[in-house]
Amino acid sequence: MQINYDFLDKYTFKSKDITLANHVIMAPTTLKASLSDGSVSDNELNYYRLRAQGPAMIITEAAYVNDLGRGWEGGISAADDDKIPGLRRLARTIQSGGAKAILQIFAAGRQTTTTILRGQQPVSASSQAYPHGDHEMPRALTHSEISQTISDFAQATKRAILAGFDGVELHGANLYLMQQFFSSDSNRRDDIWGGTAEKRQRFGLAITAKVAQTIEKYADKPFLLGYRQSPEEPMTPGITLDQSLTFAEKLTALSVDYLHLSLNNAFQTPFRDKTDTKKVIDYYRAILPPDYPLIIAGLLKKPEQVEALLDVGGEGTFAALGRELIVEPNWVAKVKNNDETAIRYALSPSDFELLAVPKTLENWLLTRFRNGLPITTDSEFNPKQPWQYYKHVMIKAAKPIDPTQLMTLKKRP
Numbered sequence: 001m002q003i004n005y006d007f008l009d010k011y012t013f014k015s016k017d018i019t020l021a022n023h024v025i026m027a028p029t030t031l032k033a034s035l036s037d038g039s040v041s042d043n044e045l046n047y048y049r050l051r052a053q054g055p056a057m058i059i060t061e062a063a064y065v066n067d068l069g070r071g072w073e074g075g076i077s078a079a080d081d082d083k084i085p086g087l088r089r090l091a092r093t094i095q096s097g098g099a100k101a102i103l104q105i106f107a108a109g110r111q112t113t114t115t116i117l118r119g120q121q122p123v124s125a126s127s128q129a130y131p132h133g134d135h136e137m138p139r140a141l142t143h144s145e146i147s148q149t150i151s152d153f154a155q156a157t158k159r160a161i162l163a164g165f166d167g168v169e170l171h172g173a174n175l176y177l178m179q180q181f182f183s184s185d186s187n188r189r190d191d192i193w194g195g196t197a198e199k200r201q202r203f204g205l206a207i208t209a210k211v212a213q214t215i216e217k218y219a220d221k222p223f224l225l226g227y228r229q230s231p232e233e234p235m236t237p238g239i240t241l242d243q244s245l246t247f248a249e250k251l252t253a254l255s256v257d258y259l260h261l262s263l264n265n266a267f268q269t270p271f272r273d274k275t276d277t278k279k280v281i282d283y284y285r286a287i288l289p290p291d292y293p294l295i296i297a298g299l300l301k302k303p304e305q306v307e308a309l310l311d312v313g314g315e316g317t318f319a320a321l322g323r324e325l326i327v328e329p330n331w332v333a334k335v336k337n338n339d340e341t342a343i344r345y346a347l348s349p350s351d352f353e354l355l356a357v358p359k360t361l362e363n364w365l366l367t368r369f370r371n372g373l374p375i376t377t378d379s380e381f382n383p384k385q386p387w388q389y390y391k392h393v394m395i396k397a398a399k400p401i402d403p404t405q406l407m408t409l410k411k412r413p
């Protein structure tokens with residue numbers, strides 16, 4: 001029986017003449033596979049090419065806007081004009097499958113190390129280390145460095161425009177620099193950039209306004225501006241849902257075309273107040289203009305969950321799939337073709353090459369993300385001894401993968 005999911009319907013933005021083919025978005029997923037100078041690599045192009053046929057829009061992994069913004073080895077750079085040709089290949093690769101290409105741009109702030117910054121100390125709003133675990137002490141950015149960083153976001157946007165992207169997403173989430181300015185944990189300043197909740201919003205708002213101006217000036221086709229938020233922080237002091245909602249109202253009053261929430265679970269209730277039973281998405285819908293485009297990420301895997309999200313969020317709600325699109329590049333095609341039983345929800349280590357997962361991402365998935373990702377053990381892989389597996393893996397030169405190969409793979413039991 002063919003199910004007519006609403007999430008397969010088209011959507012046209014009211015703010016810009018851009019139509020999305022459906023309501024499924026590929027969530028930004030760092031591959032750590034760029035060349036050492038931040039240029040886009042063939043491994044990255046292969047990964048994106050394989051996933052470009054289904055989702056309406058692909059948001060790339062976070063690209064750093066300046067050298068101090070680099071968050072990890074193998075990150076994509078949008079920090080220099082010489083990166084434009086590689087970024088152009090990335091945009092074209094994504095668009096070749098019909099998806100809109102959005103470049104996520106960021107600066108890591110204190111979420112990096114002196115080693116990754118080649119000897120430079122990490123920077124943040126204040127000299128305040130991340131409170132949990134063993135993290136380096138950052139230094140506070142000076143006023144002129146803050147102004148420069150705001151221009152760096154604008155310059156990165158100009159490069160995304162010249163490279164042919166369909167938009168940029170400002171990464172104001174996941175504890176990176178934009179969030180660090182907004183948070184009363186990391187921002188202890190008492191100048192114009194901190195001291196009150198309103199002043200802590202200023203950095204994000206200034207970047208948004210400058211990026212919007214850049215789009216106005218340089219884009220010769222409709223070009224989206226999105227903003228990603230983490231609505232709450234676990235630490236005290238830290239970002240509260242109320243603060244994020246007030247901030248979201250201001251952002252959407254500027255030229256922000258969509259808001260993107262980075263959640264652990266798309267249907268979650270606030271985690272700072274465990275007694276609150278109202279969903280975070282309902283709080284956002286209550287303050288946003290009717291039908292305002294709202295992307296939600298967090299553990300969405302099955303078609304019925306995506307449909308339920310649209311039921312909860314209403315018109316203008318989009319589902320961002322992260323880990324599920326690593327495992328199943330043909331998710332949208334299988335839903336459209338009424339082939340849902342063939343959707344894969346678990347990863348086998350022997351499939352990494354076929355899935356075009358670069359070694360760097362594979363390594364990360366098998367260690368840091370091991371708990372959040374179902375991995376079958378139908379190969380020589382033993383999760384207790386991952387190094388044994390690596391000994392047997394042949395590192396092959398990157399080669400393009402035929403997406404149709406994957407369609408023939410059967411779902412694992």
Ligand SMILES: Cc1cc2nc3c(=O)[nH]c(=O)nc-3n(C[C@H](O)[C@H](O)[C@H](O)COP(=O)(O)O)c2cc1C
Binds near residue numbers: 228262298321323
């Ligand atoms: C390997 C990996 C890399 C990620 N890289 C980014 C990133 O570059 N930018 C970002 O905003 N979120 C990043 N995320 C978070 C995802 O976009 C998403 O919010 C998160 O995985 C939850 O969605 P999921 O449950 O569908 O995976 C990453 C997640 C994973 C698993």
